[in-house]
Amino acid sequence: MLSYIDKIKEISIRLLKECRVEMVIGFRKGTVPMMNEPHFAKSPEDVENFVWDSNCGINLCNYFTNRGEKIGILAKGCDSRNIVTHIIENKIKRDQLVIIGVPCKGMIDKRKISAMFEGEIGEVIENENNITVKGDGFEKNLNKKDVLQQNCAICIHRNPVIHDELVGELVEEQIDVDRYEDVREIEALPPQEKATYFEKLLEPCIRCYACRNACPLCYCPTCFTDESRPQWVGKGQDPTDVSTFHFLRAYHCAGRCTDCGACERSCPVGINMRVFTKKLEKDCLELFEWEAGLDPDVRPPLDTYRPGDPDEFIK
Amino acid sequence: MGIEPDRLQFSWVSSAEATKFVQVATEVTLAIKDLGPNKNLVKTMPKVA
Numbered sequence: 001m002l003s004y005i006d007k008i009k010e011i012s013i014r015l016l017k018e019c020r021v022e023m024v025i026g027f028r029k030g031t032v033p034m035m036n037e038p039h040f041a042k043s044p045e046d047v048e049n050f051v052w053d054s055n056c057g058i059n060l061c062n063y064f065t066n067r068g069e070k071i072g073i074l075a076k077g078c079d080s081r082n083i084v085t086h087i088i089e090n091k092i093k094r095d096q097l098v099i100i101g102v103p104c105k106g107m108i109d110k111r112k113i114s115a116m117f118e119g120e121i122g123e124v125i126e127n128e129n130n131i132t133v134k135g136d137g138f139e140k141n142l143n144k145k146d147v148l149q150q151n152c153a154i155c156i157h158r159n160p161v162i163h164d165e166l167v168g169e170l171v172e173e174q175i176d177v178d179r180y181e182d183v184r185e186i187e188a189l190p191p192q193e194k195a196t197y198f199e200k201l202l203e204p205c206i207r208c209y210a211c212r213n214a215c216p217l218c219y220c221p222t223c224f225t226d227e228s229r230p231q232w233v234g235k236g237q238d239p240t241d242v243s244t245f246h247f248l249r250a251y252h253c254a255g256r257c258t259d260c261g262a263c264e265r266s267c268p269v270g271i272n273m274r275v276f277t278k279k280l281e282k283d284c285l286e287l288f289e290w291e292a293g294l295d296p297d298v299r300p301p302l303d304t305y306r307p308g309d310p311d312e313f314i315k
Numbered sequence: 316m317g318i319e320p321d322r323l324q325f326s327w328v329s330s331a332e333a334t335k336f337v338q339v340a341t342e343v344t345l346a347i348k349d350l351g352p353n354k355n356l357v358k359t360m361p362k363v364a
Contacts, residue, residue, distance in 0.1 A: 191317050191318065191319045191320075191355070192317070192354075192355075194316070194317045195316070195317025195354075195355040195356075196317075197317075198316060198317060234358070238358050238359070239359075240356050240357060240358045240359075241358075243316070243356065244356070247316050313325050314325045314326060314327050315324060315325065315326045315339065
């Protein structure tokens with residue numbers, strides 16, 4: 001994956017020089033280890049700052065919603081599926097985009113790595129399969145495979161589903177992955193235990209809405225949580241309000257979520273709210289044979305009617 | 316989300332099907348009476364003035 005960067009720079013410079021796009025959205029190095037930030041290259045000189053490594057987990061689709069200019073964008077498998085979703089939902093036009101596909105082998109989980117060490121991590125050096133974590137008084141080699149983000153470890157769409165340029169050979173897709181083990185475990189719980197489980201899961205939530213802001217699907221001009229007339233959900237720390245926020249946000253992503261992991265990645269307190277979106281993803285797959293963002297020409301299940309749609313729940 | 320399956324019911328009743336509506340309403344009421352009061356997703360924190 002590290003070798004992509006030369007190709008990324010080459011393509012970006014070419015696109016900008018030929019004026020095919022007004023900017024290329026990619027990543028530059030962040031100010032702390034394992035935190036790359038989005039970078040908007042508007043001239044060939046800006047391209048120099050681009051980086052590509054295993055810390056490019058942010059979903060870049062969040063940055064072109066409703067924009068009017070021509071944009072080049074780096075797209076991993078999950079990003080490319082969100083681009084498709086954006087095209088379906090008329091948030092961007094296909095001909096505005098030059099999609100630079102980046103076959104992805106997974107991003108590393110900064111929270112998991114930080115938890116392995118006592119002190120602060122000063123530097124993380126990466127090569128093709130391993131990373132070296134250095135800090136005050138410690139240095140350790142880790143296998144990338146062991147520290148992947150959970151959504152990357154169970155990812156089945158690593159290659160971009162839609163692209164105009166490609167920065168490297170397509171990677172092998174993971175097969176025989178059990179994507180829904182955790183969801184099935186929760187589904188099996190009796191109602192009361194389920195309620196307790198969710199309450200415990202969401203207890204640390206501080207209602208900062210980082211998950212919503214990082215999510216490329218959450219582009220509503222006014223989010224239901226911010227509305228005050230009517231006020232759909234209380235703004236305090238009442239557990240009922242906290243869980244209402246998370247349940248509803250997940251429902252708004254039904255049939256659209258690509259499990260890119262942006263929500264969990266951005267959460268300052270490390271809540272795995274992906275269990276909610278994954279449950280809906282599982283339902284969409286089982287009830288409607290639907291996986292989000294694979295084809296811009298197919299309408300999603302929530303806006304199509306088929307006579308065979310499941311309706312056993314209606315008495 | 317911790318709500319018992321029987322507590323939430325869906326039904327399709329035409330405005331001309333009064334008997335069906337009565338039947339559904341009765342059944343739902345009985346089913347929910349069996350379950351007792353809902354304890355989950357109910358606000359418990361006191362309101363601050």
